[in-house]
Amino acid sequence: MKQPLEAAWESIRTGLRRDVGARTFDGWLKPAEVGSFDAESGLLEIAMPSQFMADWVSSHFGDRLKLAWTSALPLVTDVKIVAAPDAPRPSPLLILEDTPSAEPASTPAQASQLRDPSAPNFDPRYTFDSFVVGKANEVAATAARTLAKTDSVGFNPLFIHGGTGRGKTHLLHAIGQDFLARQPGKRVVSMSAEKFMVEFVRAIKENDTIGFKHRLRSADLLLIDDVQFIAGKDSTQEEFFHTMNEIINAGRRLVITSDRAPQDLDGIAPRILSRLSWGLVADINPADYELRLNIIEAKLDALPGVDMPCPVVEFLARRITNSIRELEGSLNRIAAYAMMTGRDIDVAFVEDVLANVLRANQRRISIDEIQTQVAEHFRIRKAEMTSARRAREVARPRQVAMYLSKQLTPKSLPDIGRRFGGRDHTTVIHAVKQIERLRAADAELDADIRLLVRQLEG
Template sequence: MHADGDESVDALWTRCRATLRERVGTGSFQSWISPLRLASIEGGVATLTVPTAFLGSYVARNFQEAILAVLDEAGAPATRLIFTPQGRAIPQAATALAEAPAPAAHPEPAAAEETMRLDPRLTFDRFVVGKSNELAYAAARRIAEGNAVGFNPLFLHGGVGLGKTHLMQAIAHEMRARNPQARVLYLSAEQFMIRFVTALRDRKMMDFKQVFRAVDVLMVDDIQFIAGKDSTQEEFFHTFNALVDQGKQIVLTADRSPVEIAALEERVTSRLQSGLVVQVNPADYELRLGVLQSKVAVARAADPSLRIAEGVLDFLAARVTSNLRVLEGALTRLCAQASLVGREITLDLARDCLGDVLRASDRKVSVEEIQRKVAEHYHIRLADLIGPKRLRSFARPRQVAMYLAKTMTSRSLPDIGRRFGGRDHTTIIHGVRKIEELMGIDSQIADDLDLLRRALES
């Protein structure tokens, strides 16, 4: 190697590690840089040993430029990095699935490999925490640390684009970084069902059971997908029980809470509620702005010439409120547009480039749409919701729809009354006041309103 004087490789790497800790932050350093060891620098190639090929692949994608810059500053310039897990060299483009083989006594679930395709960007370091997701983040972090948590399963629920999948993948990344031999299986409920059906067809149920019951952590996304699929529910129930009995951790996500998932067996619903159920709420303005700032920091690291005028991020955070995925996509499109034309990102450019996104965010909810959503939520006909029948099963949903029409639209009370079968405006006032009264004493009404609002705003 070529370094200052006769400095050893270990001494050189100790100096580099200290600089890297300052530049990438303590969290990223502990998770990704600390496990690395510099083996040699020859011919402009720096060889680093890593505990797993996955970790090497992730570092190559996210920290290669930082490591090369620090080596150059330390007097040992290199043009590329090679990562060697346990004596085997692997290419920088190695798949995120590659990893060192586990001991024979604890075989990695072989058939599960294809379901573990993790996005290297979805880590805890890139998760922005706010009031709407701080409990979910804290619970996920506790599980990822590998210590006893006192709740099983962790059930995260909320609308699309709020970070549930990000947290699940962050758990997998963190656990594999801390313990490369950990058997962590992440898949969607649809994948679980497909593999179950395939095992039945091919008469390989024993193999299926062995794979899913030999893991240390099982994470299933969108568990609401198995509702109404009786055989899949039953197998999931038995898998759930087997893992809990062994003290293994389970993490699940859904678009609604367990009790709101229709066509789910009571025993399954009961099991899903037996641990910690956490709702991930829509992001508030501060969190949306924090996500944008975090994404801009990443974009500037890749393109230092990126220029964003003052007020643009505030504008986007205030206008794009549907979900974080749409918000991030809007910023990505804006950065690409600015890069292609070589312009600063200004408010005018944002308005021109994101016209369709901004128009969608400004979409006004109609009384008719509220009526359809409420009828669908309570499983009644639209005609009965609007009609004259005074049965409680129709009257209460009707009052909920009246309340939402009053609070979510700019329609006048007489106009709303006309859209509810020609009712007088005093009837609308009575319905609104009744719901306002019930909201404080009936948690089910409060939950229904929250769910309906989110569905109408998304």
């Protein structure tokens, strides 16, 4: 991992020196060194010679360094500025005497602090170009592009919903960035529903509700993430409803995300749910195999030097199904471990590195699914799985289903027996042993079972 980090750091240092000027760079950023890197979390530490310098650089250049690192090396997802382990802890007087003179007014960092503090801090990686579109997210992606790019839209608000890690926040950031790029004079406000609630409560305590309302309701584009968090908060919902109405009635744009569809949100006032449903409701479904495959390939394009063979790509697309976020994190982890260990990336390596992730993604196959699939394969009625008939054309498929239930589910032998017409656990043991023996001797039956396993796991 040392070489990619050092190469990226050299490029970043060159860019920083050009952007902030030689004086500021030499005084504050030149002493910085690459510290430890956690491949699992993506956290990189940048070490400074003293705690004072670490605090100053973190305050003035923290966001800039994070942006530079995440852009230069996607394996890095966060940056923390720390004091070197052996850094001295001088008194405040010594710090002022011994450290370079800080002239914030002359630095670009100071200028950036003068911008609107409410301006959104969008992740530059989350763009429309980097969002991989498939059947699962096509409607949401198209609606998001339309709202961001066109002068007028036929729907408002846009409500995007889907489970964790499917790309809702990615689309939210993409909308904001594209909208501002096309209309730089417009005002965009982006926040989570939780932050909306916290800031509203603070405004009440500080007698500044007018300022809070003006800041949100004057936005040309308002982006609210995870609206489900205002459930049960009556006063927050009241303010949220009026904010929504003000934005929509003024012809400005509103985008809201949630982990559920409006009709499935509990604890939120009916009039809010009704208002949310007036616009376009677009869902993001779980990514299918083809979309997961395309996402992996797109992600690999951003990881230069990572050689991942097709069998590994297909293995990951088939096995990591919980969320896109988890899939991307797994790719980063594989790439980091491969760079650190120097090992080739093959399926065995991936199984070793992602053991916990693969276990968490293992699909829960039910006995009912097994019975259905086996009955269809052997062309018998599913009811025969629980019947008392002992004819060979029925008994053998039933034994196969018992065998697969033992192999593919965590159910106990007595539980399996009960699901097959109340049979004793010894019957299940006999079926398992019988199929194991037949698989070794009967190539056709072995092929049938392999096919059934692929169908059930796929």
